[in-house]
Structures are given as structure tokens and as C-alpha cells.
Amino acid sequence: MMLDPVPPPTPAPVEPVGLHVNGCASDLCLPKGATLLEALRNSLGLTASRFGCGLEQCGACMVLVDDQPRHACQLLAADQTGRIIRTPESLAEDALGRLLIESFIAHQAAQCGYCLGGILITAYAWLRGLKGEPSRAEIARTLDPHLCRCGAHPRILAAVAATARAWLDRPR
Numbered sequence: 001m002m003l004d005p006v007p008p009p010t011p012a013p014v015e016p017v018g019l020h021v022n023g024c025a026s027d028l029c030l031p032k033g034a035t036l037l038e039a040l041r042n043s044l045g046l047t048a049s050r051f052g053c054g055l056e057q058c059g060a061c062m063v064l065v066d067d068q069p070r071h072a073c074q075l076l077a078a079d080q081t082g083r084i085i086r087t088p089e090s091l092a093e094d095a096l097g098r099l100l101i102e103s104f105i106a107h108q109a110a111q112c113g114y115c116l117g118g119i120l121i122t123a124y125a126w127l128r129g130l131k132g133e134p135s136r137a138e139i140a141r142t143l144d145p146h147l148c149r150c151g152a153h154p155r156i157l158a159a160v161a162a163t164a165r166a167w168l169d170r171p172r
């Protein structure tokens with residue numbers, strides 16, 4: 001008896017998407033419906049933004065979109081054409097970003113480090129608009145969208161507080 005031949009798998013639909021990330025423009029071919037987080041990690045190799053929950057609850061995927069912290073797991077990549085995107089990888093390129101990273105290292109704020117890319121993005125965006133020395137409660141409120149599964153919150157708060165002091169005291 002002849003068996004019916006197995007039909008070849010249907011290729012997943014793809015779409016062209018232009019993204020501007022960390023100062024570089026890229027023309028990508030992405031699976032239809034890909035999130036910005038998938039595009040960053042799987043197509044551009046920018047893996048400092050992490051997938052934690054996919055539900056806007058942990059903040060591990062946070063990136064800057066037109067200077068605002070946004071959950072990359074919740075954004076369609078195709079909707080981000082024309083926007084300026086920055087990932088944690090870009091933070092070492094300016095003085096505030098470097099100060100923040102150095103402070104996290106000095107305070108040993110990382111345990112596994114999974115949450116830190118997203119936290120650095122939110123802290124960086126907030127510190128840029130800082131007018132005066134923040135209270136611990138203000139810093140905690142700012143970082144509220146973030147979950148650190150290792151429970152390193154006290155060291156993370158201390159690192160952001162130290163960065164705030166150093167940033168306000170910087171020579172201008």
C-alpha cells in the first residue's frame with residue numbers, strides 16, 4: 001500500500017522591519033508578530049535585555065524607546081520603525097551610564113545578573129532628569145516595575161543612590 005507523501009512544512013510568514021538600535025539602522029526580516037525583545041535578542045544579538053515573564057511584570061526586558069523605558073516583551077518590532085531604541089549595551093557609551101555601571105559593580109549589586117539590564121535602563125532614564133538627592137523611597141518607587149529574583153534589592157538601591165549622589169556632584 002502506498003502512503004500519502006508528507007507535505008513539506010509551510011514556512012512561517014516573515015516581514016521586513018527597519019529598526020534603529022544603539023545608533024545603528026538595521027533592515028531585518030522577522031517572523032510576523034515578533035516582539036521587539038525577540039528582534040533584539042534573536043536577530044541583533046543584543047542579549048542584555050532578557051525575557052523573564054513576557055507579561056510586563058518583571059522588567060527584565062526594559063529598553064529605551066524614544067528615551068522612555070518600555071517593556072520590549074510587549075512591543076511589536078514592526079511598530080518600532082522610526083523610533084530610537086537603546087538597549088543596556090549602549091549605556092557604557094556615556095558618562096551617566098558608565099557611572100551607573102561602575103556603581104553597580106562597586107556595590108556588588110549583581111547576584112545572577114538576570115534582572116540588571118532592565119534595572120540599569122530604568123535607573124538611567126530616571127537619573128537623567130534628577131534635580132536633587134532622592135530618598136530611598138523615591139528610588140524604590142522608580143524601580144518598582146522590576147523584580148530581582150535573587151533579592152538583591154538592597155544593594156541595587158544602594159548602587160542607584162550612590163550614582164545619584166555622584167551624578168549631582170559631578171563637575172560641570
Ligand code: FES
Nearest residue numbers: 052053054059073
Ligand atoms: S519579560 Fe518583559 S516584563 Fe518580564
Ligand code: FES
Nearest residue numbers: 111113148149150
Ligand atoms: S541579580 Fe539575579 S535576578 Fe536580580
